[in-house]
Amino acid sequence: MRIRMIIAMTGAAGLFLTGTANAYPIEDPALTENALYSSGELAATKCAEPPIRNNNRTLVRRYIAGVAKCLDASWGAHFRAAELPFGKPRLQVLNKAPARYCGEKVDRKEDSQLYYCSRSRTMMMQIGRDWLSDVEDLSLLHATGVLYATHLGRLTGIEKAYQDAPYANNNELNEQTRRTNLQDDCLSGVFIRSVWSSLGRKTGDWNELLRVLRKSGDAKGQPRVYGKGTSRAAWTKLGYTTGDPASCNTWTATPAKVA
Template sequence: MRIRMITAMAGAAGLFLTGTAHAYPIEDPVLTENTLYDSGKLAGTRCAEPPIKNNDRTLVRRYIAGVTKCMDASWGAHFRAAELPFGKPRLRVVNKMPARYCGDDVNLKEDSQLYYCSQSRTMTMQIGRNWLADVDDLSLLHATGALYAAHLTLLTGIEKAYQDAPYANKNELNEQSRRINLQEDCLSGVFIRSVWPSLERGTKDWNELLRILKGSGDVKGRPRTYGKGGNRAAWTKAGYTTGDPASCNTWTATSAKVA
């Protein structure tokens, strides 16, 4: 077992999950031919963003709870229509993470963090200063969507296949971590597309999210487990452009697209 994460940055959130990587070539059909990819476009639903403002922790909590409720409704209807198993994840929003969570040590130095615990099917979000300081962009919505996508990969068997699969070396391990993290970025983009008309946002807001994502990703000196900022933006844009989980099959993508 290992921890994969997206380091928190200004205007963006950190994603911490557990998993192991897959050896080459990637042949497991649960990863490459998952039923999720054949489930069709995510239907449009209404999801007005809850009110939010800088440095208001209560409103940030309500915002996260509100958009998570939208995801429950949207993804729940989608999974049931595709005859995929569905159950809502639990949600916890905390000011500080405990030293250990879901059997793993927690990096207590991170300002804002997201964890998904597959054992309890719980999304946990630590609200740090960087979330509170600048909440006007779409970063928090995207981060919540990516964390929710970790729950979706569990429901569809992708997470288990990823955890059970072997890897030959650290490079393979890191690449497979990038594949699943980028897949979750993409699925967040799918959700954003499905609710976009009701968000009362414009092209400027979307472009700002892509700019923030391009400035995130792997950090020099740390394991390359998240993907380049450009690839994070590209996969998020792919999901948004089509609104279809079929666009989020990172397991058959070339290595360059998940670098």
């Protein structure tokens, strides 16, 4: 089983998805020429952010559920207009992750985590103290968008193609995982652009998100599966700037772009 990890804010998350990948470098058109890239810009939609406060778990739960509904509406309309298959993911917001999720052991040392189970099309967010203590910036909105992007990969065949891609060594596997995770960052940026005018946010909020992302990324001594913080910020900013999933094609990007 190939295990893919994603990161959001201060928590890390495991995406448990099965499979085995086309010659390296990537040549599979399901990745490099996916129909998602020719679907056009994501149309502007309204998304009023639910109220949220630090250390208020009830409001955080409602916030995530509200953002998930916005994601359903925005991406659902986009997929239907592009004649792409669409189905809403399930959502679970938990205080504590189970010992096993989607058939795999969970790292319960993490305070806050994101998981996506491809088999059941379920997004799971474990909300720990680290997320609760600082929730008023755009990080939680972005994190939910990143998790939703993994579901879009499931719908479009990108995730399966990634799972099936061959690799000669761990460095190649890690680079493929970074391409997938950075694509999710970018698609979250596309979504944020589509709802920005209705959020009532200021430019400073956006700049703060980019600052937080630049400080994230792969931890020293850990497998390089997320990308540098600068790469995460760059792909998120690219998605926001263009508002177009076509800009999120990490599979044809140079290795330096997905470092």
